[in-house]
Amino acid sequence: MLDPAEELKELERLSLRRRMYEVESPQAAEIVVEGKRYINFSSNDYLGLAQHPEVIEAFRQGLSKWGAGSGASRLISGSLSPHLQLEQRLAAWKGKSACRVFANGYSTSLGVVSGLLGKDDVVILDKLSHASLIDGAKLSGATIRIFPHNHVGKLQSLLEKYKSHSGRVLVVTEAVFSMDGDLAALREIVRLKEEYNALLLVDEAHALGVRGTMGLAQELGLSGSVDLHMGTLGKAAGVAGGYLACEEELAELIIHKSRSFIYSTAPPPAQCVAALKALEIIHAEEGTQLRNRLWGNIQLFAKLMQMEVWPESAIIPISIGESKRALEMSSALREQGVIVPAVRYPTVPRNTARLRVTISAAHRREHLEALAKLLLDR
């Protein structure tokens, strides 16, 4: 049996050892670590809503009214009104008849993919799909097929192969890819899924509030063609929780089949109250202003960096290659007062380590200028 200390030593040798650190201030554009203030480019709080006074106040009021916890799974102790209100509003915003909220996005993907598919089904995933989607696929026992990132030709040949398949065929993609920041070829994917009568799941984790109000499918006018809209309320919505918006029958199946929904305590009601407030802000004039500010920041950073390819989201990877080098660069930036995580294997393929810069509406010009200068001077 491999000794854990040996295993950790091996990870260290490969520059794949991970370390967590304590943040002594709230998650924001500037954070305090070990008493020192840093500019933070590691958070997915794209619109700065984690610190929005109205979201915090909604959380507080939710706590006063509903208490701290939900008590049990909703199948055991019932749905509290905030669960249902959040689901109804999410369904309406997504243009679907139903929605289910989960404790987080990971358990949503895991429960949805493993719950709706079984050994007689086929799941076809973009190669860069998030770990939660891959884990759900593995857990389902379905036949797993992978197409190279955004390679619609390969997707088509896989759909062709399974076109007479008697079980379900589910195509899975992210809307904005979490480690590359690029977009799914959603128009082509929708065209294929319709041609071959397959189901389509789109993970909008990094697109909600960034691409349109509710994500890429909505921005492109494709919401109606996406069967399963999955996402998290922990990134641009600034709170926590996961959701699946879909039609009634599929949502009904979730409460029979999705083990992460059935066998898990429902999210705290106050969390749902706060998430709903964040979504209301995203849909209001203020949300448009925040999104405009975010895109202004993304464009300013791209200009400062003289990027040739314009970013498609708030995730801007700086490609490095070797894990060791990425770690060294992340440490050097940190010594100069800026936090940018080094993302390495297994989060990204081997030898494609990168610095993952995430931009927020909460960043100020001087934050972006400071990072761009450090990166250009390296």
Ligand SMILES: Cc1ncc(COP(=O)(O)O)c(C=O)c1O
């Ligand atoms: C693409 C993608 N899907 C799902 C998740 C999981 O969401 P959550 O953080 O709410 O568990 C994440 C990130 O964590 C993600 O990046």
